[in-house]
Amino acid sequence: MNYFRLYIGDYQRDTAALTLAEHGAYLLMMQHFYATERPLPAGKALHRLLRCESKSERDAVDSVVARFWVQKEEGLVNERALEEFAKAGEISATNRAIALAREAKKRAHREHERSTNGARSVVDPCHEQSTNHNHNHNHQNPKPSTDPDGSVPLILGSCPEDAFKPPLSNTETARVRVAKSVPVTQATWLSYASAYIGRYGVEPVRNAKVNGQLKQLVGRLGAEEAPHVAAWYVAHNGQLYVRGKHPVDLLLRDCEGLRTEWARGQQITDHDARQVDRKQTNLNAFAPLIAEAEARERAKLLEPPDAKP
Known part of the structure; x- marks a missing residue:
């Protein structure tokens, strides 16, 4: 589903005790649930999906899960949302029956x-x-x-x-x-657009080029993981990503590496990359000296002891 109804009175009544962070966690979880119509992951996988960066944010997510979500074998589900899915299906079936009767x-x-x-x-x-x-x-x-x-x-x-x-x-x-025009990239686009709006406050651009790139992304990562990686990418603070406002072409270019970071739950920032580069540069510079010192030590060990008078 591309949208969900938010009854303000019901929402405020049921969520009056939530903190600001818990409100954000609740709405993000509902957006992902409605967009994919699939159970959400639990634990660390859910923290990665919602781009939690601090313990307070992870605690907010866990609190919302405990109060409003039910753990099933397939994952986390929201009972109220499932009722809305059923109502939408009934309305669709009723409209189809009316249309068929009229045509008959x-x-x-x-x-x-x-x-x-x-x-x-x-x-x-x-x-x-x-x-x-x-x-x-x-x-x-x-x-x-x-x-x-x-x-x-x-x-x-x-x-x-x-x-x-x-x-x-x-x-x-x-x-x-x-039915014929629903793209395989729908869930990935919704996840990317939701994260983009949350970060920048505006909708991302979508055109033929973006559609083609998203199709390639789903082909390389699969329809299951591509939405999660897309949301992870928008939350990434890499200098190149931030400077370019997280365009889809960079997501496609680095998708395999981003998928690894998402699976591990750890971002590799430009600072981290520079540290690794400096470490490797120092290792390359001192490697010959270290090898020479080790060779001298081995040579000393092989020398025969001096003869005593």
Whole structure:
């Protein structure tokens, strides 16, 4: 689902005792749950998903989990949200039933009109032929009768079966279009956009280039992990990421490394990288001297002891 309803009165009543940090944890968890419609992970995996950086933030998440979420075999679920999922499914099924009933009524009406008009004049439009059942004196072919919508009645069996299939209603057409157009990147985009709005206060840009990059990202990381890595990336404080405002192209470029950081729950900042680089530089500079000293020590050990007089 792309949205959820927030009843302010109910929310304030049920969450009156929450701290500011706990409010943020609650809403972030609900956003992820509604976006993916899948149970949330627990423990450290949930802390990583919500980008917790301090003990107070982790404690806030754990407090919200204990009060509002239920641990199932598949993960954490929210009972109220599950009820909303069920209601949405029922509404969708009801709308579909209404649309099908309306279309069946239209189909029955069209069939009745065809049978009524066919008794007076039968025409085969597939072969552009007409049959005159009225033996009039001037032997002129009568004009074929038509349905109220202007279509010509058909002879059953003279045209392909598709000619008798009624068109889809607007509701059914829209449903088919939506079912075919739901991208595999939807959950990843929602996770990225939610984290982006939380950090920068504006929606990220989405265009054909971004869609293509997200598709590559899902292909490289998988649909399960890509949303988590995308949210982790937006919370990353790497200098290049922050300077570029966390664009999707850098996420795609470094996705495997970011996935490793997300799985370990540890960011590698530019400061950390410089420290590692300095350490390796020092090691490279002193390695020959260390090797030379070790060689001298080994040589001393191999020397025979001096002969005593």
